[in-house]
Every structure is written in structure tokens, then in C-alpha cells.
Amino acid sequence: MADLPSKARVVIIGGGVIGCSVAYHLSKLGWTDIVLLERKQLTSGTTWHAAGLIAQLRATQNMTKLAKYSQELYGTLEEETGVATGFKWCGSITVALTESRKEEIYRQAAMARAFGVEVEEISPSEVKAKYEHLNIDGVVGGVYLPLDGQGDPSNIALALAKGARQRGAVIKERVKATGVVRAGRRITGVNWEDATGQGTIECDHVVNCAGMWGREVGQMLGTNVPLQACEHFYIVTEAIAGLTQMPVLRVPDECAYYKEDAGKMLLGAFEPVSKPWGPIPEGFEFDQLPEDFDHFEPILENAVARMPMLAEAGIHTFFNGPESFTPDDAYHLGLAPEMDNVWVAAGFNSIGIQSAGGAGMALAQWMDAGAKPFDLGDVDISRMQPFMGNKTFLMERSKETLGLLYADHFPFRQKDTARGIRRTPFHHHLQQHGAVMGELSGWERANWFAKDGQTPEYEYSWQRQNFFDNVAAEHKAVRENVGMYDMSSFGKIRVEGRDAEAFLNYVGGGDYSVPIGKIVYTQFLNNRGGIEADVTVTRLSETAYLVVTPAATRLADQVWMERNRGDFNVVITDVTAGEGVLALMGPNARKLLQAVSPADFTNDVNPFGTAQDIEIGMGMARVHRVTYVGELGWEVYVSADQAGHVFETLHDAGKDFGLTLCGMHMMDTCRIEKGFRHFGHDITCEDHVLEAGLGFAVKKDKPDFIGREAVLEKQETGLNKRMVQFKLTDPEPLLYHNEPILRDGELVGYLSSGAYGHTLGGAMGLGYVPCKGETAADVLASSYAIDVMGTNVRAEASLRSMYDPKSERVKI
Structure with missing residues (x-):
């Protein structure tokens, strides 16, 4: 029988790069009773055939922070463990073949500077100088990140595993987790078997790192982990004479990436319509899938034209292997909402190597401290709705998600697949009147309304899109007359019971000891004073309240209340669909x-x-x-x-x-003028409620509520940053989010959200500005500009709402 302990602090299921990373980082934090179970051999699922591209820049600051950490970690692992990781700082180049793609990558370059990533916009000739083998016909621009790299995926994982073992972790191959012992919302033991016997390991925590098996392991653990395996193709050429180390090259307009590998060239693809794969055979280990040259041929034809030397190079390997994808192309990390000690790190959407170091570090810190180390909302598993584990949904959505990695990431781009699942009671009425639907958390929502004779669909662009004037008209109707829009998708959670008032006064920052019918705008805070939820609470009766949450965070907000319920006598129920x-x-x-x-x-x-x-x-x-x-x-x-x-x-x-039907885009343009915060963008669990400008919603004189000490401490020590509202003085440029903020010419932050202010006549944004030791007047005494695709555009700044600062209009 396997030499396994009978008890462990944590059992990790899955020995790919992420499972090894979690074990490694928990061991670095001093955890010793760590057991990792791998059903076959380490790396035998998807890690072993990964391309090993290691990029720093991701879509948000914290995801970039994690990717940068991965790169830095892999640069030191070999020295620590003696296992060669093949890591090289070779740089990367992304080229654009269209003006819209050029705007996208140049906006990303501006964002990179805001996130502290070294980046350079380069011309087609400069691209050619850095990548001599590339045919630059049609290339209109590029970006170069000198500190990106590449590595050997299997050896990176094995180095992490060795580092964990050196600190006492037990890592066992050919041992399968077969079931669990469950007590309420906790797993108390993991059953296992190998070729010689079986047993049970008592444990305090379980981590699902099962990769493309993550959905099924999640079901075994009583949790929802939406994942679908898809076929992922690449070729490796024969050795090419004279080929030396080159930067990683991405040509997203041709769905292709290129990597020099030991004198050979690897060409991989993220094709627009992918091939879902499954079910996974029981014996799957270091396996590959049947070739499908017809599927890959269009990519190869473009690649031969783009990289002419490929025409002369023989194909050494045509590889087709599975990768697991999530419904939104963001990986799953964190404490599963259905259980109180089951953690997830899975579904890495073909970026597992570049993500695994940072993801393992973040999850380990979260497990060790019992709280997120920083905002992880982009990847928090609680964003997944229960229906998203449906196999048919996953199959349909995955046909699109693989290709979206290299698709144009236009603002407001909507998913095309697996639509129409959650419809509000007004869905057909809205469609009859020209509603153009978007999707959020599965909900079909009217985003804007087409005019008579206008095609009711999006025409995507980085400039003013085809709905710009429609939204302007809807915006005007709400400002000057009356508009109506559907908010049914927003979460509705009933909190009721004899302790409902006392419970809410503990879990929330507001005062809920109010008359029946009173509505309280409020936040749920963590112990650092960060914002876990931004909600309204309405008292319905002596013993019942309604908590209204953003659609995307309904599950997370309900779970936050459940986990902080303690001994309060309350029942918490989702009534959104009612x-x-x-x-x-x-x-x-x-x-x-x-x-x-x-x-x-x-x-x-x-x-x-x-x-x-x-x-x-x-x-x-x-x-x-x-x-x-x-x-x-x-x-x-x-x-x-x-x-x-x-x-x-x-x-x-x-x-x-003259009632006007309106959509969600109008709501966003109006709220940005008013300076209302958007949860997930402007306010997150790492943004202190006072620095977010929401201190008015916190009743500091309450004797006991979560976050009270952090609020009082911040009040005493002063703010380190302030949320500032900006409006561009030039009415033409558009803002979305993540554009850098310049204060007196110096980069100080980035916009957390942006939209067009149709009443005020310019693009607007919200963002935090450092202000330690400064007064509000000091902050406003500076001159500000916003970096829009490399151009600094002057901006007005305000700490109060630029629209109706006294809120007189809402009270007339």
C-alpha cells in the first residue's frame, strides 16, 4: 500500500503545475502536513504538453501581479531546487494586422505602464528588426515586452514539486482520490486507492487542482467547477539551420503564436471555432488526441505566408492535446461557495504555466490567512453560477472561449454561444421593442435599444460604436424626461428571522435598526475595511429584510453572509427569480x-x-x-x-x-457622471471603504460590526489614496478602464472604470490617486491627464460628483 499519512492539514488532488504550485507555496508558508495525490504521474494531464509561454501582462492589475510573480519565481526555481526549468527571458512581440487590433494592443501597452510592466510600442520596421524571419506585409504596429519569457512546463512543475518535498510535503503518484467523508459543509476525509490498497486521509482542507478532471472532482467534493476540455493544436518543425533564440511572437489576427524551441519552431493556434473534447478516457496519461489537419490547415497556410521559412521546414510533430476552459476564459481560484473547506485552482485556459506560480501563491496565502491577500474577483470561483456546471452549456460555450483568447477584445463584446439561458419576465416585451441583448452571469439583459430601421445587433469597434447615439438618446431621456429599464437580473436575497436586524448590523457597515420600508445603501466589509459587497438593504418587516446585490455577485454576497452567520438565528434565501x-x-x-x-x-x-x-x-x-x-x-x-x-x-x-425604453449601457453612462461606484471595478475587497469615498454609508458608532476597527484606524491615521472622478476636456477620446492617470506629468494610477458622460459632454472615469499626508485641496490642486493609447489627454478632476453634486435631483 501507498505510504500515506492518516491525517493531513491539506489534501491536494492533482499533480499538474498548479497542484505542485499550491503545495510549494503552502510549504513556504510553513505548512508541513501537506499531501498531494496524483492519479497517474505528475504533469501527465495537460502540463506536459503546454507551450510554456510566460507573459506578464494580463487584463487587470492583480492578474498582472500574479503573472509577473510567476515569471520571477521561475527565474529562481532552478537555483533553489536544482531542477532545470528551461526558463529564458526572451521577450515577446504582439503584432497587429488591423487598425482596430493596433488600438487594442496600444491601449494594452498604456495599461502595462500603469501596472509597472516594461513595454514598448514598435513600428512594423522595428518589429522586423527584432524578428527577422517575419513577413511584415500587412503589419501596422506591434508591442514588445522585453521581460516576457518561456520555459519547460514539465520541469517547472517538477521543480515546484521538489521544492515542496524539501519542506516536508508528501507527493504521491499513482494514487487516486476516490471519494470523501463529508460532515455538513466540510470535508473531513479523502478516500484514496492505488494498485495495492486503499485508505482515508483525515484533513482540514481539500484543494481541487485536477485540471480537466476538475468538474468531476468538484462533484465528488460537493462543489460546482465549470470546466470543459477542448482540443488544442500546435506543430513543431524539424530543426531549422541558423535558427537562434527569438522572442515569443503572437499574431492574434491570424490566431497564431510562434516560439523558438531548441532550433525548431513551434506554431500554435487559438482558432475561432474550437473542438470540445470528452469524455476523458480512464487511462488518459501523457496522451494526445488524433490529428485533425483539416482543422489546423487554415492556420498553417497563413503561418507559411507570415513566416516564409516554414515553407522549407519539415513538420517534426503535429500535436493535438486537451486543455480545460472555463465559461469566461478566467481560471477558477478560491474557496468553493458550496463548502467551507474545499478550495479550487483549476481551469487555466491554456495559460496555466504563466499563471500557476502566482495563482498558487495567492491561494496559499488565502488559505493560510483565511482571507484573500488582495482582490481576486476576476478568478474567484464564486463568480460561477450554478447552471454553469451544465454539460451542454459548457460544450456550447467552449466552442467560442478558446478562440476568444486571440479574438479582438472590443469594448462591450458579447459572447455568441450558449445564450438565452436566464431570461427576465420582461424579456420578450423588450425584444419586441428593439432590445439588443447582452449577457451577464447567464442573464439576458437589454443593453441598448435599436431605432426603427436599425439592425438590432452590435457592430464592434474601439471608436464610437453603432449604439453610441442610441445610448445618448436613452441617457437624455432619463436626465430630462423618463426612462424605463429592466433590473430583474440584480440579486435579491431575503434575510429573515428573529435575529435578522442584529445579524445585518454585525455583517454590514450601515445601520439597519430602521423603520419598516426604510432602504439602507451599505457595504459589507472585511476585517481590513475592504469592501466585500455593495448593496441596498430594505426592511420589509420586523423580521425580514431584502438585500439587493449586483447580478454578478449574488452568489458571492450570499455566501459571505452565510459564512458570517455564526449563531444568529436567520434564514438567508435567494429569491432573485421570484x-x-x-x-x-x-x-x-x-x-x-x-x-x-x-x-x-x-x-x-x-x-x-x-x-x-x-x-x-x-x-x-x-x-x-x-x-x-x-x-x-x-x-x-x-x-x-x-x-x-x-x-x-x-x-x-x-x-x-414620451417614455423611453433604456438599457444597461445607459445606466453605466449615467452612473459614471454621478460618480457612483461599480463593484468589481471601482470598489473591491482591497479598497478601504473610506478611501473609496463611502464613509457616509458606515455607522462608526455601532458597537460591533465586521471591519469596525479598520475603519476607526483609517479615520485616525488618514487616507493613503482617494477615489477621484475625471472628465476629459477633449470630447472625442473614449475611456473604458485601466487607462493610466498622470498627475503633474507623473504616472500615479489608472482608471478603475470609464464611460462617456453624454450630459457633461466628455469621456469620464473613476480612479484612485495616492494622497498620503495630503488634504483634499492638495489632491485637487494638481493638473491631471489620462493616457489614451499613448496620448496624454488633459482631464478635470473632482472629489464630488460632477453631476448634481448635492443630489438635489433625486429628492425632488
């Missing part, structure tokens, strides 16, 4: 509501921040007087069975008021 919600916003919102309901909507009866039950048409509803667009307005909550009637009632009556 009610449709229509937002009526604008100066004439009250008049429209008065036309369809006998209720009193005046300030005396229904002031801002209160809710009331009403009759509407021939049905019933509950209206919440709140706003995310900065205007007079109500959110109308109606049970799903009466939703169609209420929509028709409001829409028909709205004809007399």
Missing part, C-alpha cells in the same frame, strides 16, 4: 407612476430611501425609491406572474409621457 424589477427614472417618473397607481408617491409619504407596497394597473407591486443614475426614480418590484401586466401597464401609460 420578482421582476423595472426601474422608472427621470424627472417625470412620479407623474407616470401616479397615472397607473392610486398610491401616494410624494416626498411626505414616499421620500427618497423608502419603499411601499402599491396597486399598479390591476396588479400589486412594491416600489423602492432609490437610484443608480442620479435622478428621481423608483424601482418597481413585481411578482413574476404579474410582471407582463405591469410592463404593459407602464409602457402603455408611458406613451403620454
